[in-house]
Amino acid sequence: MNESEFRTLSAAVPAAGAADEHCPVRRRLLLAALAAAVAGPLQALETTATVQAVTVSYGRLWLDESGRVLPQARAALSLLADAASHGLEPQDYDAAGLALVFARPFPSPREADAADQALTRAFERYLSELHRGRVDPASLRHDFQVARSDPFDPAQALRLALERQDPAAAVAAAVPQLPLYGRLRLALARYRQLAGHPAWASPLPPLPRAPKSRSAKLEPGQSWAGLDLLAQRLRVLGDLAPAAAVSAQAAAAPTVQTAALLPGALAPAANELPRYQGDLVEAVRRFQLRHGLEADGVIGSTTWTQLGIEPAARVHQIELALERLRWTPFLQSRRMVVVNLPEFVLRAYEVADDGRVQLALESRVVVGRALDTRTPLFDEDMRFIEFSPYWNIPPSIARSETVPKLRRDPGYFDRMGFEFVGADGSVQRGLSSAHLDAVLAGRMRIRQRPGEHNALGDIKFVFPNADNIYLHHTPAVDLFGRARRDYSHGCIRVEKPVELAEFVLQGMPGWDRARIEAAMAQGKSNTLKLAEPVPVLLSYGTTLVKGDQIFFFNDIYGHDRVLTQALQQRSRSRAK
Template identity: 75%
Template sequence: MKRLACSPVPGVVPVDGLFRRRLLLTALACTVAGPLRALAADLAAASGGRLWLDESGHPLPQTSAALHLLADAASHGLDPQDYEAAGLAQAFSRPLAPGPQADAAEQALTRAFEHYLTDLHRGRIDPVQLGQRYRPGRQVPFDPGQLLRTALQRQEPAAAVAAAVPQLSQYGRLRQALARYRSLAGHPAWNEALPQLPRPAQSRTRKLEPGQPWSGLERLAQRLQLLGDLAAGTAAPSAGAVDAGSGAPRYEVELVEAVRRFQQRHGLEPDGVIGATTLAQLEVDPAARAHQIELALERLRWTPLLKARRMVVVNLPEFMLRAYEVASDGSVRVALESRVVVGRALDTRTPLFDEDMRFIEFSPYWNIPPSIARAETIPKLRRDPGYFDRMGFEFVGADGSVQRALSGAHLDAVLAGRMRIRQRPGPQNALGDIKFVFPNADNIYLHHTPAVSLFGRERRDYSHGCIRVEKPVELAEFVLQGMAGWDRARIESAMAQGSSNTLKLADPVPVLIHYGTTLVKGDQIYFFNDLYGHDRRLDAALRQHRPG
């Protein structure tokens, strides 16, 4: 295509940088302004007049509001530069004479605002790019142009922003937390690292236990006060007990309780002992936490919204399951919270997806996946043949025939794919006494477990990928609501009967496997470790995505 030579139009408002190049080189043309005017006219006709300028070229009141919203994109964890906020503000800072430059400015602001609305609604990164298989059908159709025109008919561009963001209370709470942590960025309390921890007698590791002296307590107290874990106005550690030998204040009372609160908010065992892990979390500066919140906001923009009456969400880094229910007034309440055990971070990570729970299996069989049979079960059976009977195993042929005798031929048949090993219902069954099925390509499901001691640990990634639930009876009560006769007593009886029985749910319940390393509960914000490195990959993808 032949390149068209164009010269600047007299009277054009001067603008700088990337916006100047885009606005002038693509729009402020001599004889090619016709199609541009037609596009601007179509947009104007849809809203009963120009969107951003009056007939004399002066910015409309809604223009100032829209420009302010673009400049405020950072409050949502976005970058105003992505929407040419500064350049647009300069372009609309004075009247624009009717003609190509006015048409170009109108078009540029419309495109920038629609881009902003799309990022607020869908995020900047396609979750599929990061291996997250959320079903597109769960997303409500979104038309940023129509949303903008509807809002501008009321002269309220903020209404378009309010409608575009995830309609979740968690989103607003995270925005408030983002503002708070940004206000702490660069605070002198984090200018210097905390001093080295003491090494108690009879200990190989450095840690600070209650009652011990430490020179870093005053700086620690300052950080905890700023983070909200230690009440403002609490007496400085130096005002309390001081160790006679070192002259350093002792770690005790209010400060120990504040550290416990900090540990609770950061997914650590709240024992009040400051070891290497707790110290590392204390050293994370507020700017890094603010960025972590930005990533959480981006993930919420992908999250399938609660469209059913009930929903089950598992947050992997938190090792928690929550069951949500929509009340008659439209409000959402948490009906159940349960600890869970998820896939090992090293090699058997639980995937991220959403599917509908359709069945419950009481007293389930466990069909051992071929990968586990090859890597773990068969080698153990060869070393310890008695393990076969103790665990209630049996062989199942391709024709469904069952063999309960252990033999080398049967083990070879499993390795060759002609047979499989399964575990009968019973107290040793790896799935416990109940299994919640939401069919998916990875064969992931929720289930109970005989290894209940693992629920007492703070870090709970021990499974082969499936999700073990601490409160299976309560979860069954939740998903079986409305099914006549299925009260708690009948659920417990079915779990204990020892023979497998599958029940189809009358109403499927959506299940979302989510990944959020930041969460606001009540008036407290919680941070969790990037268990599977998904935050790190999202950060890298966003850096590559950045325009320019």
């Protein structure tokens, strides 16, 4: 390449300046041209080996022999520009820079080859991150075995799609094959449209404070200056019907803003404020239900905080949910049990003969305490069910809770059906200080016999794992009635254990509901091996779409915050 050719290439690429910092493809092309002009051979390019390999093995993917842009290239550039619809960043794939490069003619075959390969690398990276995500879940202490052995090959997916001249087919193959993924994308688009909506232009006013009370809350029947703004937000979010009106009845002092924000709302008379009642209370209950709160219609500090979260923050929450779906191993078998920890819900799925995924069971659960005994995230196969199980108290619980309580209240030992087990398996049912000392020293352990007080209830579902986590029944059924249910030491208590047993014992002759209940009531420990292991996934999603409703849950373990930090660190590293 001579100096004239170099100048031609430089003119063909957009002018230098601030935009250069965001156009690495342009910089690569100019550097390539400079190297060729000075040294001559194409080997001077930093990407020479890759370019040659692609050219020899496949030829160009996006340009014809004369350097003209093929339709599939335009389709690929459009897909990269649309990365945000998947919760990804188009700039991570230099979508804008590549679009500029492919909008101009290429002065030589070498520059055309370089541009062709740049688009290939960008698109393959896009496919990889669509499929596996941008962050390795293992770096966040998520032990997902299947995700690490996923055979998806971005390069192969791209080649197969281009055989049909349809890059979109590669994208369709890369994304999680779950209906939830598509529904989350729709929710993402919807909440992006709500960003900057006037309903969030002003903050909600403080809640009324009850006389002689430190708490501030709004109960049905009370008046509040923020009702109009509240109704507007609930309308926008879909919890309040457009035609519903804020009822006006005599109350306290007037405000300047009364129903002005709401088309069709009833305007209060002088010296009156609307009362919180009727349709608005029901709308708040719907909002509370969608946000994992107690749906009592009372606006306390937690509901008030959730109502104040702007759509932009929800956009980010949905993006995190999409990221997690890419590396969380759903539906790896004909049947599967999934626990969504921040939702406090277990679901059992099965694949029908026609390939459709069906929900077979949904049950509330109690999970590990957020403060100190969080339930870990992993996937393992359930292999056993233990009826009328013993509870072997973990040493950490024995040291911190059980032994101190037994020293204070020796009668607790017999009431709860405890016994000591030696290292040789010998059993001692008498309480003594020496035995308690042996437990603290690790020479003995405490276990609880089957019975009505047993902490594991009447059934235990075993999926062997390094954290000794399992699913089980519980005598403390009152906890299932609470909205927030992180009360366990890490294991997961199931509200519907009989139904779960029916699900996992499918295909095992004789194990109907009656026999399951009889085994649970027998009071004698009995372990049953499953004929077919059932995968169990302990997952974490603070955003979920069911039907046409989107649900948001509290980040109880802080995993959303950690993932956000990991993505920010990744962006900073790539910017250097």
